[in-house]
Amino acid sequence: MDINMQKIEGGVCAAKGFFAAGIHCGVRKNKDKLDLAMIYSDKRCAAAAVYTTNKVKGAPIAVTKRNIADGYAQAVVCNSGNANTCTACGESKAETMCKSAGKALGIEAEDVIPASTGVIGLPLNIDAITEGMPALAKKLSNEGSAEANQAIMTTDTREKSIAYKFNIGGSECRIGAIAKGSGMIHPNMATMLCFITTDAAIAPAVLQAALSDVVKDTFNMVSVDGDTSTNDMTCVLANGEAGNKEISEIGSEGYEAFKKALFETSRYISREMARDGEGATKLIECKVNGAATKEDAKTAARAVVSSSLFKAAAFGADANWGRILCALGYSGAEFDPTKTDVTMSSAKGELLVCKGGSSVEFDEDFAKEMLSEDEIVVAVELNNGECYAEAWGCDLTYDYVKINGDYRT
Amino acid sequence: MDINMQKIEGGVCAAKGFFAAGIHCGVRKNKDKLDLAMIYSDKRCAAAAVYTTNKVKGAPIAVTKRNIADGYAQAVVCNSGNANTCTACGESKAETMCKSAGKALGIEAEDVIPASTGVIGLPLNIDAITEGMPALAKKLSNEGSAEANQAIMTTDTREKSIAYKFNIGGSECRIGAIAKGSGMIHPNMATMLCFITTDAAIAPAVLQAALSDVVKDTFNMVSVDGDTSTNDMTCVLANGEAGNKEISEIGSEGYEAFKKALFETSRYISREMARDGEGATKLIECKVNGAATKEDAKTAARAVVSSSLFKAAAFGADANWGRILCALGYSGAEFDPTKTDVTMSSAKGELLVCKGGSSVEFDEDFAKEMLSEDEIVVAVELNNGECYAEAWGCDLTYDYVKINGDYRT
Numbered sequence: 135m136d137i138n139m140q141k142i143e144g145g146v147c148a149a150k151g152f153f154a155a156g157i158h159c160g161v162r163k164n165k166d167k168l169d170l171a172m173i174y175s176d177k178r179c180a181a182a183a184v185y186t187t188n189k190v191k192g193a194p195i196a197v198t199k200r201n202i203a204d205g206y207a208q209a210v211v212c213n214s215g216n217a218n219t220c221t222a223c224g225e226s227k228a229e230t231m232c233k234s235a236g237k238a239l240g241i242e243a244e245d246v247i248p249a250s251t252g253v254i255g256l257p258l259n260i261d262a263i264t265e266g267m268p269a270l271a272k273k274l275s276n277e278g279s280a281e282a283n284q285a286i287m288t289t290d291t292r293e294k295s296i297a298y299k300f301n302i303g304g305s306e307c308r309i310g311a312i313a314k315g316s317g318m319i320h321p322n323m324a325t326m327l328c329f330i331t332t333d334a335a336i337a338p339a340v341l342q343a344a345l346s347d348v349v350k351d352t353f354n355m356v357s358v359d360g361d362t363s364t365n366d367m368t369c370v371l372a373n374g375e376a377g378n379k380e381i382s383e384i385g386s387e388g389y390e391a392f393k394k395a396l397f398e399t400s401r402y403i404s405r406e407m408a409r410d411g412e413g414a415t416k417l418i419e420c421k422v423n424g425a426a427t428k429e430d431a432k433t434a435a436r437a438v439v440s441s442s443l444f445k446a447a448a449f450g451a452d453a454n455w456g457r458i459l460c461a462l463g464y465s466g467a468e469f470d471p472t473k474t475d476v477t478m479s480s481a482k483g484e485l486l487v488c489k490g491g492s493s494v495e496f497d498e499d500f501a502k503e504m505l506s507e508d509e510i511v512v513a514v515e516l517n518n519g520e521c522y523a524e525a526w527g528c529d530l531t532y533d534y535v536k537i538n539g540d541y542r543t
Numbered sequence: 544m545d546i547n548m549q550k551i552e553g554g555v556c557a558a559k560g561f562f563a564a565g566i567h568c569g570v571r572k573n574k575d576k577l578d579l580a581m582i583y584s585d586k587r588c589a590a591a592a593v594y595t596t597n598k599v600k601g602a603p604i605a606v607t608k609r610n611i612a613d614g615y616a617q618a619v620v621c622n623s624g625n626a627n628t629c630t631a632c633g634e635s636k637a638e639t640m641c642k643s644a645g646k647a648l649g650i651e652a653e654d655v656i657p658a659s660t661g662v663i664g665l666p667l668n669i670d671a672i673t674e675g676m677p678a679l680a681k682k683l684s685n686e687g688s689a690e691a692n693q694a695i696m697t698t699d700t701r702e703k704s705i706a707y708k709f710n711i712g713g714s715e716c717r718i719g720a721i722a723k724g725s726g727m728i729h730p731n732m733a734t735m736l737c738f739i740t741t742d743a744a745i746a747p748a749v750l751q752a753a754l755s756d757v758v759k760d761t762f763n764m765v766s767v768d769g770d771t772s773t774n775d776m777t778c779v780l781a782n783g784e785a786g787n788k789e790i791s792e793i794g795s796e797g798y799e800a801f802k803k804a805l806f807e808t809s810r811y812i813s814r815e816m817a818r819d820g821e822g823a824t825k826l827i828e829c830k831v832n833g834a835a836t837k838e839d840a841k842t843a844a845r846a847v848v849s850s851s852l853f854k855a856a857a858f859g860a861d862a863n864w865g866r867i868l869c870a871l872g873y874s875g876a877e878f879d880p881t882k883t884d885v886t887m888s889s890a891k892g893e894l895l896v897c898k899g900g901s902s903v904e905f906d907e908d909f910a911k912e913m914l915s916e917d918e919i920v921v922a923v924e925l926n927n928g929e930c931y932a933e934a935w936g937c938d939l940t941y942d943y944v945k946i947n948g949d950y951r952t
Contacts, residue, residue: 189871191872217865220900221901222901254865255897256902257902443768446943450948456629457663459773464597471629492630530944531944534851535855535944536941
């Protein structure tokens with residue numbers, strides 16, 4: 135399906151009617167670091183979200199679930215510096231965030247999606263947030279995406295943002311996203327947050343279906359350290375200002391067009407999140423082909439990018455394919471090791487390193503040069519079926535240990 | 544049950560009728576490093592083993608399975624420096640190892656258990672092994688346990704060995720073990736090998752039942768890096784020379800006595816393996832109590848010692864209990880976060896760090912001092928039932944990255 139997708143500027147403000155801002159309110163001690171972000175639509179939006187599967191959930195998750203239960207929302211407010219998780223009164227503080235944002239924006243508190251990221255187990259300074267809210271709302275602009283992005287970052291080393299325009303049945307629509315990846319202010323846990331805005335018109339239930347579907351092949355295929363955060367969330371706000379005919383049916387042409395745009399947006403952000411994993415020097419992409427089922431392909435791909443041993447080898451630019459076979463072997467995916475081929479590649483070229491589960495001769499010097507690039511691809515051919523999946527991770531480095539071994543000060 | 548267990552010297556040679564040796568045969572280039580080990584009993588033994596669950600299995604595993612299918616064996620031969628995995632002719636080479644050992648010992652090749660540990664995907668130098676075999680057999684002695692232990696080590700920093708005497712129905716028996724832990728000669732994968740000998744008389748099927756049972760709560764509760772090797776194996780040889788009435792029934796008094804001795808032996812080795820994990824500076828023991836089921840307790844305990852984030856925090860002596868709650872939360876174990884308490888301790892003292900899933904005030908300076916010890920215990924009380932489990936791991940350090948990121952040279 136050709137939806138004539140083109141990259142544009144603007145992040146979460148690229149879609150019509152969306153505004154964003156970021157300020158320093160005081161949750162963090164460092165005054166140079168923004169710590170409170172807001173995204174706002176001038177119309178109420180269809181809203182959908184997916185959340186962490188961790189049994190220990192951040193307090194904002196519960197409030198977000200309640201607030202978008204009716205399928206609608208109009209703003210997102212998110213602090214960094216504190217996860218508002220595992221502390222007394224967490225939910226009540228998340229509700230206070232919503233009330234305070236609603237008041238500053240002149241909308242219902244129940245139309246605000248709250249989020250928090252940072253250290254677990256310390257009380258959130260809610261006063262700093264409520265006091266900063268009016269200034270934050272006042273600062274909203276359609277050029278505020280980068281600032282909002284900065285305000286949700288923790289140990290991220292760069293902003294993760296994207297926007298596209300695309301066509302749905304002749305109407306030009308826009309979709310944009312900002313995200314934070316795998317970092318933390320006090321080393322704590324890799325909280326993934328992604329906020330997506332679109333001006334496409336789409337019914338809430340249909341939007342949720344598209345998001346739930348896309349997440350399985352994008353965000354859920356990223357691993358930085360195997361630790362599933364308590365606060366992960368991806369949400370989409372769709373305000374319909376593009377003027378397309380509302381997408382109201384799962385599987386319709388409009389639905390597929392929107393889902394494609396949502397997929398590309400989510401895939402871009404997922405890759406950027408892996409690339410900016412804590413301490414990472416390179417992105418690892420694993421493509422598994424020839425699996426008997428999609429689930430087998432996904433399980434296998436995710437095992438490879440999650441293997442500590444392979445991640446350390448990638449850091450050392452070591453074509454240690456035995457670790458890839460090993461990870462495939464314990465992944466639980468169905469396959470026959472003796473039919474498995476592995477090819478490694480980067481911008482420098484590609485190299486078959488394993489054929490039929492056994493070693494093949496290759497030039498180790500070239501392998502090292504090739505794997506020294508900042509993006510490497512591991513292509514696994516299982517020769518066991520027709521299914522394909524890809525997953526993204528990063529290398530395991532001294533800096534990962536440094537970032538997470540440092541004392542919480 | 545009091546089986547009057549006492550620690551003794553001798554490792555795998557502590558039990559009557561067992562002999563061991565280690566030599567340098569040439570699988571490794573470094574002539575100062577022993578690379579071929581043998582354990583031999585002067586009587587044929589009941590034999591039992593458990594193996595890696597990795598779908599990609601080392602060639603020796605297949606041969607061992609065939610050779611002990613009848614329940615008996617008389618010797619173990621194991622090389623380090625090469626895993627004999629993912630290469631052509633691996634099984635035939637493992638069989639050649641057995642033939643060559645059988646010839647040197649004057650026993651059937653089918654009564655030899657072969658094992659290999661080291662780099663995956665490179666052809667094993669079988670000639671070095673067959674040529675070294677006569678000298679190895681000649682060197683067998685009842686003081687050879689330490690030497691055999693050295694010959695199976697890869698990146699292990701020390702021998703892992705234990706022996707006990709204990710009573711079964713009035714007969715004094717002995718049990719001993721040597722093991723290699725989580726290291727590799729060429730950084731490759733954490734191959735765990737443990738060889739246990741006992742002079743207790745026990746029928747093969749009963750021995751297998753005891754081993755399969757004990758392994759679940761000991762070796763299977765160790766994690767160094769989450770990567771399940773292709774070559775893991777634990778085997779027991781029981782030659783009956785202690786003269787006890789043969790244990791022929793699962794659940795009998797003799798069975799329980801033997802299982803207790805086997806459990807303590809396996810638990811000791813498991814802890815040592817975790818303590819000597821690659822790059823480790825400390826042992827982490829996680830005890831989970833109050834789980835609804837044993838499986839929940841095990842799942843929860845293993846998640847904590849496997850969490851990269853908590854392992855890095857342990858390296859930094861950081862009482863970052865949020866990461867423990869997070870790991871419990873994604874483990875899949877059934878529990879209620881709001882009923883969960885966490886206590887951390889070491890030789891320096893103990894500290895309640897989380898009560899009912901929320902933070903409690905504690906002295907951070909004391910916490911850091913306490914967690915700087917080389918053995919730390921995380922006690923999790925789920926207050927959700929009666930079941931208990933423990934698991935062992937180690938911290939995640941710069942040296943882990945260094946050992947595994949280095950190029951295979």
